[in-house]
Amino acid sequence: MITVKVGQGSCGISAGAGKVFNSLKNIIQEKNINANLSVTGCIGMCYLEPIVDIYNDETLTARLVRVSENDSESIAAYLTDGDVSKIENLLLSDEDRVFLDSQTRIALNGCGVINPEEIDDYIASGGYSALKRALIEMTPESVIEEIKISGLAGRGGAGFPTWFKWNAARSSQGEEKYLICNADEGDPGAFMDRAVIESNPHNLIEGMLIGAYAIGAKEAIVYVRAEYPLAIIRLERAIEQSKEKGIVGDNIFGTEFSCSFRIKAGAGAFVCGEETALIESLEGSRGMPRLKPPFPAQSGYWRKPSNINNVETFANVSWIIRNGGEEFAKLGTPDSKGTKVFAITGKIKRGGLVEVPMGKKLSDVIFDIGGGMKTDKSYKCVQLGGPSGGCIPADMQDTEIDYKKLSATGAIMGSGGMVVMDESTCMVGMARFFLDFTAKESCGKCTHCRIGTKRLLEILDRICKGEGKEGDIELLEETCNEIKAGALCGLGQTAPNPVLTTIKYYRDEYEAHINEKRCPARECIDLVKYTINEDKCIGCSLCSKKCPVGAISGEIKKKFTIDTAVCIKCGQCMDACRFGAVEKK
């Protein structure tokens, strides 16, 4: 039987997968083609969306990329007579195949292959066998022991050993305990949690139920970002289907273990990624962090023992129980076990979701898998860990992916956002961008974060505008260290990282802004000026027609000039010029 699967994660849909699906549906009906049409999640090759996979029974016979609704005729022709020439131009190239072939998929296992809307698809691929095994053959203690052997650590950013948190929650006094999944993925540039929920929600449910069994919780809650509507819909559906099968609810698989399951939609606050702030938000309050200790394992949701893990952490659990902790621990480095999912974006050629074993080098991910830069400019640095992380420069591209080794650079593993930058990105501007974010997202509870991030932002603003003063770099460093030492929660304590790492590796850029009033990357708008290169200008007048403020003058077929006093630096002339004569200095 032939099955046609259309990848419909959020990025597939925004690239037009919905339209592709509908046009295929129509044509399959119209021509009475003997093929199933089905939905799947995100395979991770976002740069090639929409993606259509054609299976003959279980075997993938064709993977078509960048498909548009106009291609449905040729796909239909291929389905009817098997003529590959009809779809040759759509087939995944060997070069792009490397993107998938270089990965080891555990957390992303099943994503982009199974139908996230059908529980039977998940079960057929071995799903829920780990839960069954845990409930029937294992004690909660031996589940925790297996996780300990695996070496699984929190994938949300902090990298805390998962077994330790589970054990602490299990050992806490009290009948009522809660298991919570943090799906409030807020780091700009990170979207792996969304992809897991959209593409394989049952894997999350299974991992959470195993966790709930291990700690002794009777209620499991997923706290999802409200900005992820599709993830919420798919998860709701998955929970309903699990209830119908008796996998969620009372006496699961006929055992004594019962666990209910629900979703809580967040309302947009980055700080709610911090576990105690998340608990406050679950209780219907402002998401402001609590002082620790007591830790959630002792006193969490409604002051009861609670355990919180990130989506990706749970997504590894069923694999570990199925294959054993030792298998998992074989992957990675002595300090960091298993795999890590990264969302690679920015100036990268092949952007998307990538899962690699710990211990791979940054360059393996950026160049071998990501294909290097998409521009003709050279690779400058990679930003890891979002607003809590930092920039790692090109000359450190051989750094291994390992919690300790990445922390030693000043950045962090973080949740896995990997934004690649080329030389056109200003590092002071980058630090300013993140501080603008953290200053806005600071909840305001502690002074160091509330006022400190604001002051950092003001100084960075000043430097980007060319109003930096001598001593500003030292002032930034001093303020950063104070905030790190004094802030209440992880958001504040890590907020200075983007500033500190850019000063550490790109101090010369800060100095150029302050001392020479110059932006080496030519990005800070106040420090650049547009000019016309006389040698290249042919006098076509297109730039002058495009200029919204009449700053460009000249005679046809003679050289044009820009009046920098009038110019508002909108860049339209540069976009318009076909001869590359407009330059930014």
Added chain:
Amino acid sequence: MSCNCSCSKSDLSLLNETLEHYAAIPGSLITILQKAQGIYGYLPADVLNYIAEKTGIPAAKVFGVATFYTQFRFKPVGKYLIMLCQGTACHVNGSLMLEKTIFDTLGIKDGETTEDGLFTLKNVACLGCCSLSPVMMINDETYGSLTPQKVREIIARLKDEALKEAAE
């Protein structure tokens, strides 16, 4: 009691079903606010006061929670809500230029609505379509790989559509 200010007089009965369901469940305030915004399109002051009255949660806390989260808004939005992604990938690929283009074209900044009530601009953190960056979402449609030129074209097209609709 009546007042002369421009505060809204909302049909509060629309909210009763939600309140009956959730008022007694502890920790449901955010859910109630989300449902209310779903009904009214935004959170008018009288609705917030009504929620406080019916749930017994102090009005100060209701307003405090509502203003804490970016999802909630306190003014009606335009026919087209432009959500401009300001995530890292979009930033690196030029989202600031798009914000400026929108300002130049429509005269609105983050959180503002055009006088004709057609467009509202809202900057948002990562929409999660990083590989299509820079991205914006207008109502339910996502537009990717944007340039200032494309943004101007999209806005012009939506304006035309709105004009045609109005004419019909």
